[in-house]
Amino acid sequence: MDVGPLLRTEGYRLTPQRRLVWDALRRAEGHLTAEELHDEVTRAAPDLNLASVYRTLRVLADLDLAREVHLGDGRGHWEVAHPDDAFHLVCRSCGEVEHHEGDLVENIRRHLAGGHGFTTERVELVVHGVCANCTGRLDSVTREVASRPEGR
Amino acid sequence: MDVGPLLRTEGYRLTPQRRLVWDALRRAEGHLTAEELHDEVTRAAPDLNLASVYRTLRVLADLDLAREVHLGDGRGHWEVAHPDDAFHLVCRSCGEVEHHEGDLVENIRRHLAGGHGFTTERVELVVHGVCANCTGRLDSVTREVASRPEGR
């Protein structure tokens, strides 16, 4: 996807830095912090400044190309702004973040549409817990501990 | 509610500062930041330090008496940890935060229980939009602007 035209329609300029940040964000498929994105992008352009990453992300958000999500760790995480509603499952064991689409968020929107008088614009749903992988591992630890002579 | 015994069972001590913060949090019924809570508590105890507020909140969270919520403004907000699931509606116009209980979050839990293998521990649902009050006001502004000779 070429962001040049999009940037220019809003009076922004297409710079190598912006292209690099945008490309890295799309490649990531994840939910990177500004710093992680900076680390990534720095491999191709070592001088690209962290401040420029922050500024670029704000621009991309303004164009609705990117979006900041809050996963509860105090930092901002960034993702490509897909039109579909999505929510995030955060594993407290391995830190992995699963990005889920589906009708859950749409159901929430419907639920809210009835009655409250609140005009819903954005639904941020973050679920904390333990992912399938880690649940298995934790169970085995539990078993191991339980089987010790002096379990503590 | 007397937090003394609860604190002591976990090896904590009941200090005037802790009691004041806890009382202020309960009185608030809202979602105060550490600083707002500090402002509140300072009226009764001008020397109570902001760092003590932060430390107290961590202790209360450890006892599951209080809980931090992330409303998307980068700061932490604090509330009494009711056992019931709840979610928050944040108005982007007036900043008001509505705290809602109800079956929405329970529905989400049920939805997640099916299949993913993810063990849900905490559901954080924050909905951004415009509250009923402000929707009315914004509509009237729209009408006013639309009726001007040179609408812009």
Next chain:
DNA sequence: GTATATGCAAAGTCTTTGCATCGTT
């Protein structure tokens, strides 16, 4: 009396901003 909590100030983390220079349009 002892261990924990407090106040204060300093440091830490994440993010934004001022400014001279550089580069896109």
Next chain:
DNA sequence: AACGATGCAAAGACTTTGCATATAC
């Protein structure tokens, strides 16, 4: 050529931490 964007460093906002003193137990 003009104006927006970058790099750099400094400042900002929020939160945590080190340490000496005070206080709950």
